[in-house]
Structure formats: C-alpha cells, structure tokens
Amino acid sequence: MIKVIVIDDEAPGRKLIIEYMSFYPELVLVGEANNGVDAVRLINEYKPDLIFLDVQMPGMNGFEILPHLEEIPRIIFSTAYDQFALKAFEVHALDYLLKPYTQSRFRQAVDRLSGSAAVNKIQPLAEKLIMEQVQYPERILVHANKKLITVSTADIVWVEAYGDYSKLYTLNHIYISNFGISALEEKLNPAIFIRVHRSSIINLNFIKEVNRYPGSYDILMQTDAKVTVSRSYMDNLRKLIF
Amino acid sequence: MKGTSKDKFIGVSTWEIVFYISFFVFSASFYYTALWLNHGGLHLKNDPFFNFRGFLNWGGIDYFLKLLLSIPVWWLIFVKLRRVTLYKRLLIHLVILPLFVIAWIKLYYLLLDALKMIHLRDWGSIWDLYLPALFYIMQFGIIHAYVYFKQNQENQKIESALREAALKSELSSLKAQLNPHFLYNVFNTISASIPSELENTRQMIAELADLFRYQLQASRSELVPLRDEIDFTQKYLDLEKARFQERLQISIAVEEELMDELIPPMILQPLAENAVKHGISPLINGGKIAIQVKRKEGEIEFLIADTGVGVKDKSQLIGGGVGLTNTALRLEKMYGAKLSFTDTVPSGLTIKFKIG
Numbered sequence: 001m002i003k004v005i006v007i008d009d010e011a012p013g014r015k016l017i018i019e020y021m022s023f024y025p026e027l028v029l030v031g032e033a034n035n036g037v038d039a040v041r042l043i044n045e046y047k048p049d050l051i052f053l054d055v056q057m058p059g060m061n062g063f064e065i066l067p068h069l070e071e072i073p074r075i076i077f078s079t080a081y082d083q084f085a086l087k088a089f090e091v092h093a094l095d096y097l098l099k100p101y102t103q104s105r106f107r108q109a110v111d112r113l114s115g116s117a118a119v120n121k122i123q124p125l126a127e128k129l130i131m132e133q134v135q136y137p138e139r140i141l142v143h144a145n146k147k148l149i150t151v152s153t154a155d156i157v158w159v160e161a162y163g164d165y166s167k168l169y170t171l172n173h174i175y176i177s178n179f180g181i182s183a184l185e186e187k188l189n190p191a192i193f194i195r196v197h198r199s200s201i202i203n204l205n206f207i208k209e210v211n212r213y214p215g216s217y218d219i220l221m222q223t224d225a226k227v228t229v230s231r232s233y234m235d236n237l238r239k240l241i242f
Numbered sequence: 243m244k245g246t247s248k249d250k251f252i253g254v255s256t257w258e259i260v261f262y263i264s265f266f267v268f269s270a271s272f273y274y275t276a277l278w279l280n281h282g283g284l285h286l287k288n289d290p291f292f293n294f295r296g297f298l299n300w301g302g303i304d305y306f307l308k309l310l311l312s313i314p315v316w317w318l319i320f321v322k323l324r325r326v327t328l329y330k331r332l333l334i335h336l337v338i339l340p341l342f343v344i345a346w347i348k349l350y351y352l353l354l355d356a357l358k359m360i361h362l363r364d365w366g367s368i369w370d371l372y373l374p375a376l377f378y379i380m381q382f383g384i385i386h387a388y389v390y391f392k393q394n395q396e397n398q399k400i401e402s403a404l405r406e407a408a409l410k411s412e413l414s415s416l417k418a419q420l421n422p423h424f425l426y427n428v429f430n431t432i433s434a435s436i437p438s439e440l441e442n443t444r445q446m447i448a449e450l451a452d453l454f455r456y457q458l459q460a461s462r463s464e465l466v467p468l469r470d471e472i473d474f475t476q477k478y479l480d481l482e483k484a485r486f487q488e489r490l491q492i493s494i495a496v497e498e499e500l501m502d503e504l505i506p507p508m509i510l511q512p513l514a515e516n517a518v519k520h521g522i523s524p525l526i527n528g529g530k531i532a533i534q535v536k537r538k539e540g541e542i543e544f545l546i547a548d549t550g551v552g553v554k555d556k557s558q559l560i561g562g563g564v565g566l567t568n569t570a571l572r573l574e575k576m577y578g579a580k581l582s583f584t585d586t587v588p589s590g591l592t593i594k595f596k597i598g
Contacts, residue, residue: 010427012434019438056423080426082455098455099430102448103441 003046005031007039007062008054008078013099017052017078020106027110036060040068048073050113055079066122067130067137072148075122076109123148127178136189142168142175151175154192157206157221159184161199171206171223194236196229204240253321266309269377274301299359307349308377311342319382320389328386335382343374404571411568422458426451446484449477460507468535468542469501475511475533482518489528490518496535500542505597506572512565513546513593521550521591529590541598549590556583573597 004027008014014032021027030046033039036059043051043065051073055062062077077096095109123141126148130137139150151168160167161181168175177184185195195201202219209220217229217237229237275291277300283289289296315338319331326334347370354361362370429451433444456474460466472494479492514531522529529549536543553559560570560581573579577597584592 010431012431013427016430016434019434080423080430082422082426082458098451099426100433100444100448100451101430102445105448 002027002050003030003048004028004050004052005033005039005042005046005048005073006052007033007036007057008052009034009057010054013054013078017106020103023103023107024110036062036065040065043073044068044070047071050074050076052076052078055081063125063129066126067133067139067150070139070150072122072126072141072150074113076113131179131183131187137187140168140177140179140184140187142177144173144175149175153188154205156188156193157203157223158225158227159188159193159201169221169223169225194240196227196233196237198230198232200227202227210237263309266305270297270301270305272301273304277301295359298357299354303353303357303359304350307346307353308374311346311349312378312381315342315382316385320385339375339378342378343371346374347371400571400575404575407568407571422454425454446481449481452477453481457508463507465504466507467501468496468503468505471505471507471510472496472501472535474507475514478511479514479518479531486518486522486528489525490522491528491530492533493530494533496533497537500535500537503542505542506576509569509572510544510546512569513544516566516593517546517548517550517591520553521548524551538596541596543594543596545592545594547586547590547592549586552585552589553583553591559583 004021006014006017006021006029008017011034014034018029018032021029027050030048031042033042034057036057039051039053039057040060047070053062053065053075055077056079062079066072075095078099078101079096080099082098095112097105097109127141130139130141130150137153139152140156141148141150143149151170155170157169157171159181160169162176164180166177166179166181166184168177179187181195181199181201185193185201188201192204193201194204196217196219202221206222207219208222208224211218211220216231217234219227219229219237221227274297278289278291278296281289283291318338319334323331323334347367350370351361351367361367429447433447436443436447453474456470476494479490479494483490483492510533514533517531522531531549532545532547534543534545534547536545560567566581570581573581573595579595579597582594584594586592
C-alpha cells in the first residue's frame with residue numbers, strides 16, 4: 001500500500017490525478033490539500049509515501065513546503081510550468097508532470113517511482129532549500145531507516161563530528177546529517193548552540209552540569225553524555241557562564 | 243530573394259560581364275595610348291593613332307590574352323572555391339600569380355612571333371613579367387573588393403528582412419499573448435472536465451499544449467535537436483489529421499542517426515503547415531504529405547512533398563505567407579541554403595533544402 005496525498009490549489013487538477021490514480025489499487029488516497037499550509041499539516045500528520053504536488057499555490061508554493069516537513073515523501077510535481085521554468089528550481093532530475101498530461105504520461109511517472117532503482121531524488125533539492133533559508137532553519141534533513149526525515153533543531157541535544165558528516169543526538173535518537181559540523185555551526189542559532197570543541201556543538205537548553213577542572217571544563221548533557229570543552233573554544237563558554 | 247537566376251550566369255549579371263570586358267578594352271587602349279605617346283606618336287607623321295595592326299601589337303593582343311587567362315582564375319577563386327576562407331584564397335593567388343604570368347608571356351610571344359609582330363627581348367622582357375603581375379594583383383584586388391562589397395550588401399538585406407520578420411512575429415505574439423501558465427492550467431481544467439472514456443481527447447489537448455510549449459522554447463533557443471522538431475511537426479500533423487481524418491495521410495521518415503543533429507527550431511513545421519493549408523485542404527479527396535530527412539553528401543536533406551493542388555508560379559511562394567518566408571530567410575542567413583521548389587508527380591508541391 002502506498003499512501004498518497006494530492007496537493008493542488010485547483011479542484012479539477014486534484015480530480016484528474018485522483019481519477020488517474022484509480023487505475024492503481026496500491027495507491028491509496030489519504031488526503032487532499034488546496035494550499036501549502038494545509039499540505040504541511042496533512043503530510044506531517046499522515047506521513048504519506050507519495051505526494052502529487054502542484055508548484056504554484058497561494059500562500060506557500062510547492063517548494064516552500066519542503067523545509068517544514070518532518071518526513072520527506074516521494075514527490076511527483078504536477079505543474080503548468082514548462083521545463084525551462086522548472087530548470088530554475090533544479091528539479092529537472094525529479095519526476096514531474098507538465099499540465100495538461102495524458103494517462104500514459106501519468107503511468108510513466110508512477111511506474112518510474114516503483115522501479116527498483118528508484119531513489120528519493122528530492123534529497124538534494126530539499127537539502128538546498130532547507131539550508132538556504134535566510135534565518136536559522138527550524139528543521140534539519142537527516143536519513144533514518146532509508147527514509148528522509150527532518151529533525152527539529154530545538155530537539156537536538158548536541159552535535160558530534162563524524163568524518164565529513166555529523167551525528168545529531170536528541171533525547172531518544174541519534175541521526176546522521178549529510179552536513180559537516182562547521183556547516184551546521186553556521187546554520188544553528190548561536191543563541192542556543194555553541195561550539196565547544198573542534199568536534200562538538202552543544203545545545204545550552206540541555207546542559208545538566210558543568211564540571212570545572214584546573215584549565216578545562218567538562219559538560220554533562222541531559223542525556224548523560226559528557227562533552228569536553230577544548231582550550232581554544234573555552235571563551236565561547238565563558239562568555240555565557242560568567 | 244526572388245528567383246533572379248534567370249538573368250544570371252553562375253551568379254554574374256550581364257551588366258557585370260559588359261563592365262568586365264570594357265575594363266579590359268579600356269586598359270588595352272590606355273596602354274596603347276601610353277606607348278604611342280612614348281615613341282613620339284604626336285610628332286611622327288607616319289605613325290597615325292588609329293592603326294589596327296599597331297593596336298593589336300601594342301596592347302590589343304596583350305589584354306585579350308590577359309582576359310582569356312583571367313577567366314579560369316576567376317572561376318577557380320570566385321566560383322569553385324567561393325566557400326574557402328579569404329585568407330586561404332589569397333595564398334592560392336600566390337601560387338597562381340607566377341603561373342598566370344608565365345602562361346601569358348609564353349602565349350603572347352608565340353602569338354606575336356607568328357603574326358610577325360615585335361616584342362621586348364632579353365632583359366627588356368622583364369617588363370612583360372612585371373606589368374602582367376601588377377595587372378593581376380590590381381584586377382583581382384578590385385574583384386575581391388567588389389565581391390566583398392556585394393556580399394556585405396546582400397547580408398544587410400537578409401538581416402533587415404529577418405529583423406522585419408522577427409518584429410512581425412514578435413508583434414503578432416504580443417497581440418496573442420496569454421500567460422502560458424494560465425493557458426496550461428485552463429487546458430488541464432478542460433482535460434479534467436472531460437469524461438475519462440475520452441482519453442484521446444485528453445491526448446489532443448496535451449498535444450496542443452506541447453505545441454505551445456515548443457513554440458515558446460523555439461523563441462528562446464537558436465538550435466534544437468532534430469528529434470524535437472520532428473516530434474513537434476508530428477504532433478502538429480496529428481492534430482491536423484484529427485481535423486481532416488482520412489483526407490490527410492502522413493508519412494515521416496527520418497534516419498535515426500540524424501535525430502541528435504542540431505537544427506534551428508520551427509524550420510520544418512511551417513513547411514508542413516504550408517502543405518496542409520495550401521496543398522491538401524483545398525482538395526475534396528485530400529492527399530498525402532511525406533516528410534523525409536536523410537544524410538546526403540555530408541549535409542542533411544529535408545524533403546517535404548505533398549500530393550495537393552500544386553503551385554504554378556513558384557516565384558510567388560516566398561514573400562507571401564509568413565511561414566515559408568521565415569524558414570527561407572533563416573536558412574539563407576544561417577546556412578546560405580535556399581528552398582527549392584519542384585512539382586510532385588502527378589500533382590502537388592515538393593520543397594527541398596539542405597543544411598550542414
């Protein structure tokens with residue numbers, strides 16, 4: 001069973017997709033949205049496997065909803081844009097249907113999706129959209145069980161460098177992010193997150209204890225993880241504590 | 243742009259030939275006059291200016307031979323090798339120049355000896371090497387300048403015609419401009435409102451939208467793969483086929499290896515449209531349109547043949563409908579290629595052109 005949500009601001013657009021979907025018993029419609037805000041709410045609630053997503057919608061466009069999703073499903077864009085306009089969004093590698101489309105074109109897009117080699121091609125775009133946000137992003141894209149999900153930055157207890165990647169520790173989980181620790185340092189709000197070591201960033205809200213030794217500090221987080229503060233980053237911490 | 247080939251011989255007009263010959267007659271007379279004055283013709287009683295044998299001896303035969311020898315050189319440089327770069331042709335001149343001078347002097351002395359006329363001898367004949375060489379350089383210098391000037395003029399004409407055509411189509415597209423998003427969304431709405439059994443109608447709507455998309459793309463890019471243009475023409479003809487039903491038969495044959503070649507967009511479809519509009523649609527029983535694209539002598543040959551009413555006066559074809567004129571102008575501009583029109587047997591029009 002593949003859970004599907006159809007998002008298009010125009011009712012006929014949704015009707016046509018739902019009609020074409022009816023040829024695939026495995027595609028089960030779990031919701032419809034006619035704007036970006038509702039789409040985010042529905043997707044976060046139902047965690048669909050696939051969404052049909054219109055690009056131009058009032059309020060929030062198809063791309064703008066991506067950074068707000070907790071889990072990023074497979075996406076087939078359905079748009080009146082032409083290939084050239086889409087190129088501007090670098091989505092040419094993704095599945096998209098140009099309106100108006102025929103049933104056979106619809107079939108192609110759905111078949112491609114279920115192919116064994118199908119990977120979620122939305123990742124690079126989603127990453128880009130998330131990291132390009134002007135302010136500090138509320139969510140960060142990570143992999144978990146072969147799924148693309150997002151973690152709320154407020155839930156991150158601390159970050160540990162992991163080669164070119166980073167480990168994000170929350171109270172209950174560990175996630176791997178594609179971004180290195182320095183890239184994350186720039187994207188995490190410095191009012192809450194501070195770098196304390198070449199390979200660690202901590203969330204001030206989750207500090208349990210600070211242990212002072214002659215010439216160094218240790219920080220005990222609420223997860224009982226012990227994070228060392230290195231000499232070169234000591235000033236970052238001092239500014240906050242004293 | 244009109245078929246002016248009637249009053250021209252390998253691209254040369256009668257006036258140009260007359261002018262060219264006059265140039266030699268003038269040069270010969272000028273030279274003769276100078277020689278006559280040089281040996282005191284004004285004062286000598288027994289040396290009249292009007293003296294046919296004297297003229298032949300002192301200029302006439304000289305320039306007549308130069309004319310005869312210049313023609314093959316002209317043909318080689320300005321007809322056969324006209325597509326070779328100017329730089330290379332100048333190098334070729336360097337080879338031909340001594341050949342020209344030697345051939346001329348041999349023939350000249352042979353002829354004068356046979357006619358028992360006098361010519362320069364020994365070291366004096368250096369003048370008969372120097373002057374023809376000078377003449378050669380002057381003559382071809384002038385011709386090169388003239389041809390360059392003419393080509394430039396021609397290019398400017400084509401350019402201004404193209405600009406005019408571009409302006410025209412821009413104006414007409416401005417007049418017809420609907421926001422394409424609006425258009426495609428409306429198409430989609432129409433598509434959705436059709437009962438699902440009518441999938442072929444939805445297909446037609448999608449094809450129509452594809453035509454619009456391609457046209458929009460064409461206005462933005464200089465070159466597209468042949469595949470796209472064929473696809474576009476096919477979709478256009480499919481829609482016409484839906485209108486005309488069995489009155490219109492279509493066959494499109496394109497060599498597969500050519501599909502990725504780059505061609506200017508919207509160059510084939512206007513010809514197909516012309517064939518439908520003027521060839522097939524006036525006929526009660528309709529007819530057939532055959533499109534062929536194949537490789538020929540390293541170039542890509544396009545053939546659009548219809549079995550329609552045909553056209554008697556083919557010189558009227560270009561300059562009328564915007565479609566044909568536009569294609570013709572762009573071919574001329576980009577490839578120096580021309581549309582050729584012939585009759586389809588037993589009736590109809592065949593249009594052919596080559597690019598490459």
